[in-house]
Amino acid sequence: MAKSKRTVPDRAEAKLERFRHKMVQRLSSDQQRAKNHGLARNGRVAEALCYMALIRDPARRKRPILPVPNVSCTAAVRQFFRADDGEQAAHLLPGQISIDGAFPWLFLAGPAARQLENLFGYVEPLRADYNKADSAAEANGLTEAFSGACRRVLTGTGEPAADIAAAYEQVWHPGALAAFAAAEAQKRSKPTPPPIERGVGMEYGMILNFEERMAAFEDESIWATYEQLSILGYYKVAMDDVPRQLQPRAIREILALPPA
Known part of the structure; x- marks a missing residue:
């Protein structure tokens, strides 16, 4: 049989299949x-807070910091690899922390300095919608939550493990949730698919506006917004779990790193 152009045998069925594979299965x-x-991300934030506890220790610190250090979070400068196959490298940490204008690893030496620098380079290969969701959260307070938590540890005077846990629970956790919610609100200001209308009585379980929703998903920009909202929602779900890096043993392992 001669090779010919592939055609769609049933356009109605094609729409259903596109919807099923693109929305249901991928989501x-x-x-x-x-x-x-x-x-x-939460685990890496917890690790970063442990290194802040090392930096605040005068016996470990290799350069001075201000009594109330200027802690900022800006665009990433370290990255382990670039993604392939249409994906993007999504950083785990919300951005690059600087302390009084210097990279944080410059305040340490030995394995601690190297591991802290590495921490800012970790990425995951993900679709572009993840980076767009991340960027929206970062623009709505996620970077401030991260820098604020780091500042909390740097200026703390209590037992290091307790200050690390407090910074995570009292600064990072509520700040991140607020950032995700603000990013969602921003995304919802754009066109989105109509909410699901479910049937009752004899139509119980049916999606009454299925065709309308399916038509909306034909618009790539609406589809992208929907996916980014879904991603932000699962970021909020992830906040319910306490990262293993906050366990006392994990904190002690970082605090016990050799000074040089």
Whole structure:
């Protein structure tokens, strides 16, 4: 048989299949992927707070810091790899922390300095919608939550592990949730699919506006906004889990790193 151009045998069925594969199947797999990205970010934030406790220790610190240090979070400057196959490298930490204008690893030496620098280079290969969701959250307070938590540890005077946990629970956790919610509100100001209308009585379980929603998803910009909202929602779900890096043993491992 001669090779010919492929054609669509049934356009109505094609629309259903596109909707099923693009929305139902991909979103079901992305749910765990989005949550895992959020969990990984929270774990890396907890690790970063442990290194802030090392930096505040005069016996470990290799350069002075101000009594009330200027802690900022800006665009990333370290990255382990670039993504392939249409994906993007999404950083785990919300941005690059600087202390009084210097990279934080410059305040340490030995394995601690190297591991802290590495911490800012960790990325995951994900679709562009993840970076867009991340950027929206970062623009709505996520970077401030991260820098604020770091500042809380740097200026703390209590037992290091307690200050680390307090910074995570009292600064990072509420700040991140607020940033995700603000990013969602910003995304919802754009066109989105109509909410699901479910049937009752004899139509119980049916989606009454299925065709309307399916038509909306034909618009790539609406689809992208919908996906980014879904991702932000699972980032919020990830905040329910306490990262293992906040366990006392994990904190002690970082605090016990050799000074040089």
